[in-house]
Amino acid sequence: MPEASANIGVVGLAVMGSNLARNLASREGNTVAIFNRSHAKTEALLAEHPEAGFVPTASYAEFAASLQKPRTAIIMVKAGVPTDAVIQSLVDVFEPGDIIVDGGNAYFPDTIRREKAVRETGINFVGAGISGGEEGALLGPSIMPGGSDESWVTLGPILRSIAAIAEGEPCVTHVGHDGAGHFVKMVHNGIEYADMQLIAEAYDLIRRGTGKTPAEIADIFAEWNRGELESYLIEITAEVLRQIDAETGQPLVDIIVDQAGAKGTGAWTVQTALALGVPVSGIAEATFARSLSSHPEQRAVAAGLPGPEDEFEVEDTDAFIEDVRLALFASKIVAYSQGFDEIRAGAAEYDWQIDLGAISKIWRGGCIIRAQFLNRIADAYAAEPELPALLTAPYFADALSRGQAAWRRVVIAAAQAGIPAPAFSSSLSYYDGIRAERLPAALVQGQRDFFGAHTYKRIDKEGTFHTLWSGDRTEIEAEDTH
Numbered sequence: 121m122p123e124a125s126a127n128i129g130v131v132g133l134a135v136m137g138s139n140l141a142r143n144l145a146s147r148e149g150n151t152v153a154i155f156n157r158s159h160a161k162t163e164a165l166l167a168e169h170p171e172a173g174f175v176p177t178a179s180y181a182e183f184a185a186s187l188q189k190p191r192t193a194i195i196m197v198k199a200g201v202p203t204d205a206v207i208q209s210l211v212d213v214f215e216p217g218d219i220i221v222d223g224g225n226a227y228f229p230d231t232i233r234r235e236k237a238v239r240e241t242g243i244n245f246v247g248a249g250i251s252g253g254e255e256g257a258l259l260g261p262s263i264m265p266g267g268s269d270e271s272w273v274t275l276g277p278i279l280r281s282i283a284a285i286a287e288g289e290p291c292v293t294h295v296g297h298d299g300a301g302h303f304v305k306m307v308h309n310g311i312e313y314a315d316m317q318l319i320a321e322a323y324d325l326i327r328r329g330t331g332k333t334p335a336e337i338a339d340i341f342a343e344w345n346r347g348e349l350e351s352y353l354i355e356i357t358a359e360v361l362r363q364i365d366a367e368t369g370q371p372l373v374d375i376i377v378d379q380a381g382a383k384g385t386g387a388w389t390v391q392t393a394l395a396l397g398v399p400v401s402g403i404a405e406a407t408f409a410r411s412l413s414s415h416p417e418q419r420a421v422a423a424g425l426p427g428p429e430d431e432f433e434v435e436d437t438d439a440f441i442e443d444v445r446l447a448l449f450a451s452k453i454v455a456y457s458q459g460f461d462e463i464r465a466g467a468a469e470y471d472w473q474i475d476l477g478a479i480s481k482i483w484r485g486g487c488i489i490r491a492q493f494l495n496r497i498a499d500a501y502a503a504e505p506e507l508p509a510l511l512t513a514p515y516f517a518d519a520l521s522r523g524q525a526a527w528r529r530v531v532i533a534a535a536q537a538g539i540p541a542p543a544f545s546s547s548l549s550y551y552d553g554i555r556a557e558r559l560p561a562a563l564v565q566g567q568r569d570f571f572g573a574h575t576y577k578r579i580d581k582e583g584t585f586h587t588l589w590s591g592d593r594t595e596i597e598a599e600d601t602h
Contacts, residue, residue, distance in 0.1 A: 121185040126153035126175045128278050129183055129193040131206055133161040137196030139258035140223065140250070140282070141165070145172035147281040153177055153186040184213035190274055191218040194248075199224045207234060207245070216242025219271045223250045227388055228299035228306055231266065232470075235298040244271035247298070249305020251487035252284065260284035262487035263292040264308070264479075266301030284486025287495075291482040296472030303392075303466050304479060307459050310389025310403040312353075312488050313382075314455035317406035317543040319357050322448045325530065326441055328539055329434040334361040334371040340441060348519070349449055351491030380410040389462070396465040401550045402455040405542040432537035440533075446523035447530040451547035453519060456497065457510035458550070477501030509554065520551065527551075575601050 127149070130141040133156040145152045153175040156162045162176050177183040184191060191214055195206050203222060210220050220243060222231065231247030238245035246267030250257065263279050265272070272294045283292040295301045319341075326337055338361035345354045363372040386407040393400040412419075434440040460476055467474040480497035484490055500513035507513060511520060531548050534541035553559065568574040570589045575598045577584055586598035 122175060122177065122182055124186060124188045126151045126186050127188050127192070129153035129155065129175075129177075129187050129191070131155050131183070131193055131195050131210070132197035133165050134196065135254050136223075136250075136257050138165050139254055140194065140196060140261075141174065142169060142172055143258050143260070143282045144278070145169075145174060150278065150281060151175065153183055155180070155183040180209045180213045184210075189215075189218070190244075191215070192221070192274055192278065193219070194221040194223045196223050199226050199230075203230075204234070207238065211238060211241055211243060214243050217244070217270075219244045219246060219267075219274060221246045221248050221265070221267075221275065222302075223248050225249075225305070225309075225383065225385060226302050227384075228303040228392075231299035231302045235267070239268075244268050246271050246275060247300075247302040248279075249295075249301050249308065251305060251308055251483075251489075253488065256284065256486045260291070260486050262482050262485060262490070264295050264301045264304045264482065265292065266295055266298055266303075268297065269294075283482075284490075286481070286485030286490070289481060291485045291487070293475070293478045293482050295479070296467065296474050299470065300467070300472040300474060303470070303472075304463060304474065306385050306388050306392070307462050307466075308483065308487065308489060309385035310393075310400065310407075310462075311455055311459040313386040313389070313406040313410070314402040314459075314543060315351075315353050315452060315489055317409050318402075318448055318451050318455065318547075319353060321534075321541045321544050322444050323357070323361070325444055325534060325539060325541065328537065329432055329440055329533070330437045334373050338362040344445055344448075348493065349445065349452075349491075351493065352488060353491075379414045379416065381414070382407070382410045386410070389459075392466070393458075393462050396462065396469060398458070398462045398465045399550060400458040400462055401546040402451065402458055402543050405546040406455075409540075409542055427538035428536060432533075432539065434533075443526035443530050446526035447544055450520050450523040450527045450551070451544050452493070453511050453516050454547040454550055455543075456493075457516070460497070460510050475501075476507075477505065511551070511554075524551070573598075573601065575599070 128144055130137055130152060133154060141152050141154050144150045151173060154162055154165060155177045159178050166174055166176050175186045177186050193210055195203060197203055197206050203224060203226060207220060220238060226247055235245040244267060246265050249264035250261045252261035260283055263283050265275060265279060279292045280290040283290040295304050323337055326332060338358040341354055341358040361373055365372045365375045368375060390400060390404045390407050463474060463476060477498045480494045484494045496515045500507055500510060510516060527548055531541060531545045565576045569576050569586055573586055575584045575586045584598055584600040585595050587593055587595050
């Protein structure tokens with residue numbers, strides 16, 4: 121058996137695991153043990169990066185023996201059954217007080233289940249969301265760990281050593297217990313879906329409305345990236361739009377099939393929000409837009425359906441582009457506000473003490489949604505930790521006030537032109553709904569009482585009531601069945 125020389129180990133050496141292992145090994149004080157089910161991958165990583173000083177192991181027993189106590193291992197394998205198998209293999213060779221970290225994109229209820237089961241052995245289990253893709257894993261990701269306070273004592277310094285740095289602060293914090301880390305990472309990905317869809321809608325509107333080429337629109341996005349929309353996603357959008365396909369000489373964006381893939385985290389975000397009773401309409405529409413794009417057989421049949429007779433023409437190109445920019449920023453505010461609403465609701469449901477301001481700070485670097493904008497979110501929660509809705513904070517309320525006229529013009533233009541803009545329009549509808557003095561929900565509740573005796577409350581007195589709709593239609597006091 122090898123000597124216990126490593127302070128951290130990585131199981132699973134595909135691209136993400138290999139890059140994370142290299143990141144860990146590059147930081148002062150870390151010695152990294154590595155293990156992969158296929159030992160050939162372990163040997164390949166060792167040969168390609170001798171400078172890393174990896175401790176290679178060929179079995180779980182060797183892997184455990186190579187780690188200093190408390191043993192700490194990060195799992196980077198496919199979510200689901202493979203993760204469960206690796207966890208069990210590590211439990212078999214670890215001891216009470218050791219730490220198993222799942223760094224994959226696990227569904228947070230699975231993390232809650234796993235943490236409870238592993239805790240019974242005396243071993244700590246930590247679900248950690250890791251964002252930033254392959255580059256982030258190698259150079260510094262945003263990390264969202266859950267797990268016990270005990271595990272954080274050992275794990276904290278290690279994760280801080282590899283996390284991205286934003287404004288002098290490492291992009292990692294102890295999010296909360298059991299599944300809190302994977303829950304927050306799930307919502308992060310949901311916001312990412314919305315952000316990407318909004319950018320795509322902005323591109324589509326500008327291209328169809330002005331006739332500009334992808335390269336010209338790339339210049340517009342690059343300019344936007346110097347202002348309040350500054351973000352990683354805006355930056356890479358310009359790069360994608362500039363790319364020319366070597367084989368055809370055409371813009372790459374015109375060669376890529378218009379069917380967007382998904383790995384499930386957007387759907388999880390929406391499903392969880394429904395269960396928590398939190399409206400995340402921008403995220404939902406972004407998720408549904410990917411689903412719609414991925415049904416070419418339906419789109420082919422529907423292609424002949426009638427649309428607007430008049431062609432879409434923009435009279436003032438510069439003014440329209442500015443309107444789209446303002447609409448994009450306003451819709452982005454809604455997406456983030458809805459996402460933070462879901463995190464707050466999840467924390468209440470699962471008894472997690474999640475610091476929303478701290479979450480916004482660790483998203484400023486390393487992750488896909490990193491943006492200067494997140495500083496304003498941190499400021500909002502620093503000023504009012506119990507802020508009921510992020511979009512009501514002064515900075516965001518002012519931005520929505522500045523942008524709402526343009527936002528409405530863009531949604532109207534899209535509808536009149538027959539251009540789908542589901543994320544723009546649903547975000548505007550949410551904004552109008554949340555600011556409405558009175559909603560038609562009163563009628564919905566009346567309908568529910570009529571067909572199901574679900575009762576209702578009144579605006580003029582306390583209590584719960586039911587109208588005898590099938591009788592003489594008098595009103596009676598009733599037990600609340602909302």
